[in-house]
Amino acid sequence: MDEPQEKPHEKTVDWLERQHQVIADVALSPEAYSIGRVEQVADGIARVSGLPDVKLNELLRFENGRLGFALTLDADDISAVLLDDGEGVNAGAQVRGTGDVVKVPVGPALLGRIVDPLGRPLDAGAPIEAHDFLPAERPAPSIIERDLVDTPAETGILVVDALFALGRGQRELIIGDRATGKTSIGVDAIINQKNSDMVCVYVAIGQRSSDIERVIAAIQKHGALERCIFVVAEASSSAGLQWIAPFAAFSMAEYFRDRGEDVLMVIDDLTKHAATHRELALLTREPPGREAYPGDIFYVHARLLERAAKMSAECGGGSITALPIAQTDAGNLSAYIPTNLISITDGQIVLSTRLLALDQRPPVDVGLSVSRVGGKAQKRALRDVSGRIRLEYSQFLELETFTRFGGMSDTRVRSQIERGQRIRSLLTQPRFCGYRLVDQVALLAALNDGALDGIAVALIPDLCQRLPAYLDSSVKDVVDAVSTSGLLTEDATAQLIAAVKRLAADLSAADTTAGEAK
Numbered sequence: 001m002d003e004p005q006e007k008p009h010e011k012t013v014d015w016l017e018r019q020h021q022v023i024a025d026v027a028l029s030p031e032a033y034s035i036g037r038v039e040q041v042a043d044g045i046a047r048v049s050g051l052p053d054v055k056l057n058e059l060l061r062f063e064n065g066r067l068g069f070a071l072t073l074d075a076d077d078i079s080a081v082l083l084d085d086g087e088g089v090n091a092g093a094q095v096r097g098t099g100d101v102v103k104v105p106v107g108p109a110l111l112g113r114i115v116d117p118l119g120r121p122l123d124a125g126a127p128i129e130a131h132d133f134l135p136a137e138r139p140a141p142s143i144i145e146r147d148l149v150d151t152p153a154e155t156g157i158l159v160v161d162a163l164f165a166l167g168r169g170q171r172e173l174i175i176g177d178r179a180t181g182k183t184s185i186g187v188d189a190i191i192n193q194k195n196s197d198m199v200c201v202y203v204a205i206g207q208r209s210s211d212i213e214r215v216i217a218a219i220q221k222h223g224a225l226e227r228c229i230f231v232v233a234e235a236s237s238s239a240g241l242q243w244i245a246p247f248a249a250f251s252m253a254e255y256f257r258d259r260g261e262d263v264l265m266v267i268d269d270l271t272k273h274a275a276t277h278r279e280l281a282l283l284t285r286e287p288p289g290r291e292a293y294p295g296d297i298f299y300v301h302a303r304l305l306e307r308a309a310k311m312s313a314e315c316g317g318g319s320i321t322a323l324p325i326a327q328t329d330a331g332n333l334s335a336y337i338p339t340n341l342i343s344i345t346d347g348q349i350v351l352s353t354r355l356l357a358l359d360q361r362p363p364v365d366v367g368l369s370v371s372r373v374g375g376k377a378q379k380r381a382l383r384d385v386s387g388r389i390r391l392e393y394s395q396f397l398e399l400e401t402f403t404r405f406g407g408m409s410d411t412r413v414r415s416q417i418e419r420g421q422r423i424r425s426l427l428t429q430p431r432f433c434g435y436r437l438v439d440q441v442a443l444l445a446a447l448n449d450g451a452l453d454g455i456a457v458a459l460i461p462d463l464c465q466r467l468p469a470y471l472d473s474s475v476k477d478v479v480d481a482v483s484t485s486g487l488l489t490e491d492a493t494a495q496l497i498a499a500v501k502r503l504a505a506d507l508s509a510a511d512t513t514a515g516e517a518k
Helices: 008-025 158-163 182-195 209-222 239-257 270-283 297-305 336-344 353-357 380-385 389-403 411-427 437-449 457-474 476-485 490-517
Strands: 036-042 045-049 058-062 067-073 077-082 094-101 103-106 132-135 173-176 199-205 228-233 262-268 319-327 347-351
Touching (some): 067 239, 132 239, 158 411, 173 182, 173 336, 182 199, 182 209, 199 209, 209 228, 228 239, 239 262, 270 319, 297 336, 319 336, 389 411, 389 437, 437 476, 457 490
Parallel strands (some): 173 319, 199 228, 199 262
Antiparallel strands (some): 036 045, 103 132
16 A cells, blocks of 8 residues: 655645754844945055944955955045956945955965965966965064074075075075076075975066066976975056065965975065055055155065074074065165165175176176175085185286286286186076085185186186086095085095096196197
8 A cells, every 4th residue: 555645735844844943043143344335446546435443454355356455544534455456346336344464375285386475376276275374464583583594595606605605594685787687596596495405485576477487487497396386476466466475475484484494585576566565655645755665665675574584493493584686776776775675684695787798697796795694604614615715806806907907917916817717707607507515615625726727717617517427426425425514624625626626637638639629
């Protein structure tokens, strides 16, 4: 006998009863929030009224999903900076405060990715699976949380590592005129970390898309892309994204620092960031100061770069090493933004258009460049062999200036000129050819010993290129010992110098044979 089937209307009644139960279980409470209104929008700035409780730098959400943050608070309205393009944000649109500041995703999932300052992928990859979200602006570590900068951050660039050594936790400004190779030094430093444990962050502020693509392609080809984060706010991005980019990148780097890791950050560049800050300040009617920059421009960059530090062992022992880049006009280091950044950072690497015209790359001006950490962040082996090179090179540059007015027959002066030419040839280094510590030690030790005096200056670039493989094949045990300990014994020094002499002799003999064959 068939069982009686449930009637359709009974199913409907049961469903309604369940829905009523669900609604009854919901705890109802009054909730009030303010809804603002866009009064005016232009040039990436929205004037918003009706939000009296919004705080400075609070994240705002517009009715079409666009985001912005409160930059200035006036008596009757606020000025909000749009973090996206202004499409769809019109006068009369509704705005709500989120009660929170701008936060960015952080975590290992960012490694190897290209993202915008809000952590949104730009590389057509999957959405970022954030381990956590951190505010874009975070306080810098206090003095008690910091430690001494005494661990080297090797760039692989001989002129930098030997003369202006960088330490982990240092802030070293790279400054020079347009197209003098500022970005190249930062990129080469990132590429050199493929043999270290440092995480690298590259921040592009207001750069052209083609330039950013070249940087990423170079790191992908020569470096370790899987341990790099690229935070991109290109020239076509909104002014709000360009302004917040370095702050967001620091938060991404601080995730790794707080876990005891070391981070190298290249900020390219702060001159464009200062111009963006000036643009936003003028649009929000802040009073202009020197060169039309607002009065807080120094504070903006100071609170940004102070976040780079070496942390104490009690705070994890991690570090952020910052290489901010700044551009000068006609080599004017006394302009407003360059002087501000020079006073904030722990030294500067100055690039010269004159040296670039003489085909010296990187065109580092050793007279104007300085590192305020210096030898404390150098390996002992490199410090032992690089002590005299800066003085000798400076004397050579001065003597070379005088020899242009006529020849000098003095034997001592001639020997100084010849030695200086060899120093200059050693310091001239092609891109993507970073030297290991032992390579730099061998070259400088051979220079101090006079082992390079008998080789033609034109052969020195070839010697530098072949030296790493030659050392690995002839004195492998010395290479391993120096690389591991960072110390240089008398026996190791002698073996390295002898290896350089043999290679120099081979190159000289091959050059002589080739000349006779011609």
